[in-house]
Amino acid sequence: MRKCDSEKDIYLPLPATVSEVEPMTKLESFFSCRLDSGEELGHMPGQFVEVSIPGIGEAPISISSSPTRKGSFEMVVRNVGNVSKAMHGLAAGDKIFIRGPFGTSFPVDQAMKGKDVIFICGGIGIVPVRSAIQYVLDNRGDYGRVMILFGAKTPRERLFIEELDKWRREKNVAVLETVDHRDESWSGPEGVITKLLPLVKMDKDNTVAVVCGPPVMYKFVIIVLMEAGLREDQIYLSLERHMKCGVGKCGHCQINNIYVCQDGPVFNFSDIKDIKEAL
Amino acid sequence: MTIKKLNKATFDKWVNACIENQRVYGVQAREDRFVFAPLAKAEDLRLDYDVTILPPKKYFQPPRETLLKFDRKEGFESAFDDEPFVLFGVHPYDMVAISQIDKLFSQDHCDIHYVSRRQKATIVVCDVQTPSKEVFAGCMGTATVNDGFDILITKIDSGYLVDIRTEKGYALADTIKSAKDADEMSLKLRQLVWSDNTKLLQKHKLNVRPDILPGVLGRSYEHPVWEEKARLCYSCGSCNLVCPTCYCFDVRDEVEWSLQKGRRFRVWDGCLLAEFAVVAGGHNFRRNRTDRYRHRYYRKGKYMPEKIGEVACVGCGRCITACTAKIANPVEVYNKLVVEGK
Numbered sequence: 001m002r003k004c005d006s007e008k009d010i011y012l013p014l015p016a017t018v019s020e021v022e023p024m025t026k027l028e029s030f031f032s033c034r035l036d037s038g039e040e041l042g043h044m045p046g047q048f049v050e051v052s053i054p055g056i057g058e059a060p061i062s063i064s065s066s067p068t069r070k071g072s073f074e075m076v077v078r079n080v081g082n083v084s085k086a087m088h089g090l091a092a093g094d095k096i097f098i099r100g101p102f103g104t105s106f107p108v109d110q111a112m113k114g115k116d117v118i119f120i121c122g123g124i125g126i127v128p129v130r131s132a133i134q135y136v137l138d139n140r141g142d143y144g145r146v147m148i149l150f151g152a153k154t155p156r157e158r159l160f161i162e163e164l165d166k167w168r169r170e171k172n173v174a175v176l177e178t179v180d181h182r183d184e185s186w187s188g189p190e191g192v193i194t195k196l197l198p199l200v201k202m203d204k205d206n207t208v209a210v211v212c213g214p215p216v217m218y219k220f221v222i223i224v225l226m227e228a229g230l231r232e233d234q235i236y237l238s239l240e241r242h243m244k245c246g247v248g249k250c251g252h253c254q255i256n257n258i259y260v261c262q263d264g265p266v267f268n269f270s271d272i273k274d275i276k277e278a279l
Numbered sequence: 280m281t282i283k284k285l286n287k288a289t290f291d292k293w294v295n296a297c298i299e300n301q302r303v304y305g306v307q308a309r310e311d312r313f314v315f316a317p318l319a320k321a322e323d324l325r326l327d328y329d330v331t332i333l334p335p336k337k338y339f340q341p342p343r344e345t346l347l348k349f350d351r352k353e354g355f356e357s358a359f360d361d362e363p364f365v366l367f368g369v370h371p372y373d374m375v376a377i378s379q380i381d382k383l384f385s386q387d388h389c390d391i392h393y394v395s396r397r398q399k400a401t402i403v404v405c406d407v408q409t410p411s412k413e414v415f416a417g418c419m420g421t422a423t424v425n426d427g428f429d430i431l432i433t434k435i436d437s438g439y440l441v442d443i444r445t446e447k448g449y450a451l452a453d454t455i456k457s458a459k460d461a462d463e464m465s466l467k468l469r470q471l472v473w474s475d476n477t478k479l480l481q482k483h484k485l486n487v488r489p490d491i492l493p494g495v496l497g498r499s500y501e502h503p504v505w506e507e508k509a510r511l512c513y514s515c516g517s518c519n520l521v522c523p524t525c526y527c528f529d530v531r532d533e534v535e536w537s538l539q540k541g542r543r544f545r546v547w548d549g550c551l552l553a554e555f556a557v558v559a560g561g562h563n564f565r566r567n568r569t570d571r572y573r574h575r576y577y578r579k580g581k582y583m584p585e586k587i588g589e590v591a592c593v594g595c596g597r598c599i600t601a602c603t604a605k606i607a608n609p610v611e612v613y614n615k616l617v618v619e620g621k
Contacts, residue, residue, distance in 0.1 A: 001378075001381045001385065001394065001397055001398060001427075002385065003394065003398065004385065004389035004390075004391050004394050004395075005389060006389070007391065008391070009346075009347075009357040009391050009392070010388045010389070010390060010391070011346045011347060011357075011392070011530075011543075012347060012355055012356070012357050013354075013355055015354045052355070052543075054349040054350070054351045054354065054355065054532065054541065055349070055351055055532050055533075055534040055538070055541050056532060057530070057531065057532045057543075058530060058532075058543075059559065078559075078560070080559045080560040080561075081559035081560070084559060095352075095354070097354055097355060215562060215564075240558055240562075241556070241558060241564060242556065242557065242558045242559075244529065244530060245528075245530065247387070247388035247390075248387055248388060249383070249384065249388070249390060249526075249528070250527055250528050250529070250530070250545075250548070251526075251527030251528075251548070251550060251555075251578075252527070252529075252548075252555065252556065254574075254578075254582075255564075256574075256577065256582070257577070257581065257582040257585055262387070276500060277564070277565070277570070277574075
């Protein structure tokens with residue numbers, strides 16, 4: 001059998017240093033990191049990396065910052081697994097190890113260019129989408145109106161609160177939020193994220209929608225978007241699976257015949273609408 | 280290409296010479312069944328075996344394989360275990376499976392751990408002498424094989440034909456290079472073995488050619504057979520474990536006593552196991568047995584053919600034997616789909 005074209009070990013992670021850790025909610029913390037090589041990560045919005053903590057393991061984590069913001073890359077991690085738990089014990093100056101970036105990205109330089117963009121994020125779905133939002137806002141002239149819809153379970157679980165306020169103040173940017181369950185701190189809308197959709201005016205032929213959230217959210221959001229007149233190919237989704245190896249080998253992230261780590265995590269809805277296990 | 284003809288005594292002498300010079304794994308009896316194991320002497324080699332419990336993939340993708348070593352301060356470095364070895368007695372259907380896995384590990388992101396180990400292996404294939412009771416390689420086009428190996432052995436009445444194909448093969452056959460070449464008659468007998476085996480290795484009869492299976496599956500997603508079979512599935516993953524074309528894996532870390540150093544290793548995993556598609560937080564993207572059972576069939580019969588151009592079932596029949604619930608016979612399922620899946 002033929003040799004590999006390169007000697008590269010696809011499983012070998014490279015060292016990076018945590019420069020900032022910041023708790024965001026009870027479960028989620030924010031991490032800013034840079035590769036020890038001094039190089040940029042070289043990702044596009046929507047891609048993910050495999051983060052290693054030696055002795056604990058490796059987990060796929062999406063990049064939350066835009067490549068337009070040089071020097072470091074950012075992640076937000078929910079404390080739900082072995083690796084994420086270990087990450088929550090990290091402090092500035094600690095080492096982590098990185099493979100990637102992997103996967104497809106939001107079409108910020110293709111389909112989204114020149115268009116109105118609506119970002120629809122449920123819960124930690126805002127984490128990878130933030131990379132695209134920053135990218136769009138850093139190249140503001142290349143896009144039309146920007147609409148950001150964010151739904152959290154409760155006000156305590158809202159992420160990027162200050163940044164949401166900053167985005168709200170930008171010209172030609174609409175930010176709408178809702179929470180599933182209100183508390184005394186919240187006077188805004190209550191209910192699932194689809195309730196926000198009728199509140200924005202979409203130019204149906206000139207809008208690209210980016211959707212990311214918990215598995216249950218997609219179907220409902222897609223129905224409302226299509227009722228509003230969007231075509232299937234105007235809708236992009238970022239899907240979650242366990243991308244264990246990141247290189248299309250281990251089989252864990254497979255959705256029928258597609259590998260989320262290679263063919264995704266960002267998909268055009270028209271490409272996956274007939275794939276039974278996708279949504 | 281050189282084809283030598285050896286009698287039993289010369290053949291055994293050659294096997295013993297091979298063992299002297301390198302690591303050799305060969306098929307041996309364990310009670311009334313057979314396994315690939317380190318070979319100590321020629322008389323232990325049982326080329327008359329029917330099928331081994333595990334396929335030879337265990338030497339290319341070990342059940343537990345160190346990929347990286349780490350030091351919690353220093354980080355990771357690659358670890359390789361690629362000492363050359365010889366695999367003696369691989370059946371044609373298993374050779375086809377090895378060639379398929381070769382493609383999957385080397386295409387796109389090339390897996391240097393797999394490839395470097397595989398490259399250093401010398402594979403001696405042996406035509407089947409005793410068909411196993413569940414084999415259907417004859418229906419899958421894998422009762423015989425013509426590439427991928429270094430040497431092909433065929434037992435004929437008056438001895439063994441040793442067909443040497445590659446440089447590694449010639450190196451291994453160095454001690455028999457002065458043996459006489461196979462005569463015309465022997466080669467005719469070998470042809471006969473091949474045509475007989477194609478018929479004999481059909482203990483289950485697939486009603487269609489394997490190349491139409493992707494199309495059959497393409498219209499069978501909602502077929503009742505998935506539910507009907509999966510209802511009885513224990514989700515034990517035995518079918519994955521014994522399958523020569525199953526290669527999914529999990530990756531884990533292990534630390535030494537010092538808590539400083541350790542290793543990252545991969546272990547075999549199986550898509551029939553309940554937790555295969557679970558993500559952090561506990562959501563299971565393939566929660567139903569039916570979905571897992573069907574996924575395996577689609578991988579073998581549709582998804583892998585899309586990647587490598589061949590159906591990834593070689594008809595070894597191991598899953599049929601291994602399945603406690605007796606639901607794993609691929610021929611039974613495929614034949615059902617062919618009749619009713621339209």
